[in-house]
Amino acid sequence: MLRIARRAAGLTQRDxxxxxxxxxxxxxxxxxxxxxxxxxxxxxxxxxxxxxxGQRAALLAGARPTSPYRTHRGDQPG
Incomplete structure (x- = not known):
């Protein structure tokens, strides 16, 4: 689903x-x-x-919990 959505948005993986x-x-x-x-x-x-x-719900359903100690970039807080 993600690849299709990305291509539909006209974006590359790099974008x-x-x-x-x-x-x-x-x-x-x-x-x-x-x-x-x-x-x-x-x-x-x-x-x-x-x-x-619907797509957002499907993506979130397969997501793992977000750690309270890390951001999506892996940076450590403060």
Missing amino acids: VAALMGCNRVTIARLEGGTRAPSRLFAGQLAAVLHLDN
Whole structure:
């Protein structure tokens, strides 16, 4: 679903990675199903890709919980 949505938005993996502040490999792994996004990342990705409510719900359903100690970029807080 992610690859189709990305292509429908006219974006490359590199474009999405730049918008999300992550590496292109992360986007490739998410599209390939070898990595599950955090709920935070999934919500932000849904916005970037302009997913409809059903697509957003499906993406969030497969997401893992977001750690309160990490952001989607892996930065440590304060």
